[in-house]
Amino acid sequence: MRDYFLVIKGRQAMNNEAKNGMECNEFEALLADALDDALAADARTAFDEHGKSCEVCGPLFAETWEGMVRVQGLAELEPPKNLVYNILAATSRKAGITTYLMDPPRSCVS
Numbered sequence: 179m180r181d182y183f184l185v186i187k188g189r190q191a192m193n194n195e196a197k198n199g200m201e202c203n204e205f206e207a208l209l210a211d212a213l214d215d216a217l218a219a220d221a222r223t224a225f226d227e228h229g230k231s232c233e234v235c236g237p238l239f240a241e242t243w244e245g246m247v248r249v250q251g252l253a254e255l256e257p258p259k260n261l262v263y264n265i266l267a268a269t270s271r272k273a274g275i276t277t278y279l280m281d282p283p284r285s286c287v288s
């Protein structure tokens with residue numbers, strides 16, 4: 179927890195410093211676009227330069243990138259057909275709900 183506060187403090191101090199023509203808050207603002215590879219070439223260059231030289235934003239970008247790659251690597255799963263309905267049925271204590279299990283009402287099928 180202490181480390182966390184040190185990082186926050188570090189970020190706040192960094193936010194006022196411009197590195198290679200870009201400030202940390204600009205870097206953060208461009209982060210999402212950079213991950214989507216949607217930055218213009220000159221913005222991308224400034225972004226990369228800042229990431230390389232800033233000890234706060236560099237790791238931030240690396241971690242975010244790694245997380246995104248990991249998420250993209252996950253196979254997309256089709257949820258079971260009656261998932262929502264079954265959750266509702268399993269968590270509902272209403273009497274007679276079991277009779278619906280075989281024939282879910284229309285509104286519960288997505």
Ligand SMILES: [Zn+2]
Pocket residue numbers: 192197201202205228232233234235236
């Ligand atoms: Zn920075």
